[in-house]
Amino acid sequence: MxxxxxxxxxxxxxxxxxxxxxxxxxxxxxxxxxxxxxxxxxxxxxxxxxxxxxxxxxxxxxxxxxxxxxxxxxxxxxxxxxxxxxxxxxxxxxxxxxxxxxxxxxxxxxxxxxxxxARSFSVFAMVDAIGVKQYLEEDKLTTAMLCSLRDRIDALASEYPSVSFISFADSLLLKSNWSVGAHDNDVTYSYEPELFVKLSAEISTIYQECLGLPTYSVITQGQNSYYDDNLLHISDSKNHISLNSLGIPFAQLMDIEHTARAKIRAKEHSPAEVYMDSQYYNSLYFKFDFEKREQPKASYSTKMVSKDCEYYFNSAATILDNLRTEC
Incomplete structure (x- = not known):
């Protein structure tokens, strides 16, 4: 042959x-x-x-x-x-x-x-509050403030049933599944990454209004080892919750956050509202006249990918204002 x-x-x-x-x-x-x-x-x-x-x-x-x-x-x-x-x-x-x-x-x-x-892939975002340590040291966080935050996140989550919202400590983890599909199966292309930039901005507003604290977000996308499961697993006894997350994009969340913190401390770049892995960033529907590759970016490494990786960082408003479609 x-x-x-x-x-x-x-x-x-x-x-x-x-x-x-x-x-x-x-x-x-x-x-x-x-x-x-x-x-x-x-x-x-x-x-x-x-x-x-x-x-x-x-x-x-x-x-x-x-x-x-x-x-x-x-x-x-x-x-x-x-x-x-x-x-x-x-x-x-x-x-x-x-x-x-x-x-x-x-x-x-x-x-x-x-x-x-035919399988499912995932988009992940981690939203973290800035200044919580100082608030704790000054005893500024009250139960009423935290309950208000929880209730507002509950209300937001109810508007987006295709996204899972997991709160832990001062952070919020978001996950949504998407698929590619093909001509010979009944699965359709369902990737809508722009939604996560919008959610990051909305969550930032909620944190500001409930706690008086700003936030930053890290967003990634890609293959998830739990590709045939639901967004979340909740045990029958209701005391075990699994985000069903294992793979490159979930690991990249942590790697980008760690690298960005180090670069900010070293004054290699300024803080930003949203940090996006380049594969996620490049997949967004930007306006044709937006110079997306000229925006601030930095390199990072992850054990899950052999080549050098990059993340872009910017304000949520800049990203949203330059998208071609409403999300």
Whole structure:
């Protein structure tokens, strides 16, 4: 198979890095090989005919038993990049043909590819109050203030049933699930990240009115290991709550907050109202004339992603004022 001399064969360990690639279901392997072999036998007279369906990806790092990919879940009306892992057992083969500008195609297990398009992903936000330590030292926080805050968050949460709200200490954790969907399943693309910037601004107002304290927010998105579960798990005994959160975006929340605190202390950048991982930030529906890449940003690292990461930081008003759609 793929015996023509112009085919490029890439073993798993040699999958090309940092360039455009395609993912394709292995069920199209024979059809693709037949079409390309026919085309290559006489390129001047034989037509190139598209086969199957492709997903857009880029390989970032080859690991011992997997490859880290950037999957472009949507490139038609927003730039939506998600970090995913393709295990070696789901890899079938990688074939290209650079002499005819045919990008390498990674053929993969069909069940794995179908699950990628059917599963749920998540958006996370962590909202934290600023100045709580001083309030505690000065005994300024009253039960009435805290109950008022709780009631206002309850009211806000009731308006957004697709978002989970978890309060702990002086922080609030938000989570919403989204899906990609495909032409051959009944799952639809449901990604609406702009909502989380709006919620961050609304929650900031609530904290100001109830406690007199400002807030900052950290927002990320991506793959969640609990991809077939509900937003929350509450045990039958009602005394165990799980946010069903494990994966890259949840880890990035903590890494961005830790890095931003360190950079602010070192005066490398000023404090901001909202900090956004670049994959989340770049997926927002910005106005065409907004210079989104010229906005303040900083680098950070996370154990969950091999390449250097970035976060953007700004005021919520600046982000909301420059979105193309109301959220």
């Amino acid at each position: 793929f015996d023509h001399e112009k085919f490029d064969h890439y073993p798993f360990e040699k999958i090309p890095l940092e360039q455009d690639l395609y993912l394709m279901d292995e069920k199209f392997l024979n059809e693709y090989e037949k079409m390309m072999s026919h085309f290559l036998s006489d390129p001047q007279n034989n037509d190139y005919e598209p086969v199957g369906y492709v997903s857009f990806v880029a390989a970032r790092k080859i690991l011992a038993n997997s490859v880290e990919l950037s999957w472009y879940a949507n490139v038609s009306d927003r730039f939506h990049e998600v970090s995913i892992i393709l295990t070696k057992e789901n890899f079938v083969r990688c074939i290209g043909c650079w002499q005819y500008d045919e990008k390498p195609i990674i053929f993969v297990n069909g069940d794995w590819l179908n699950s990628l398009y």
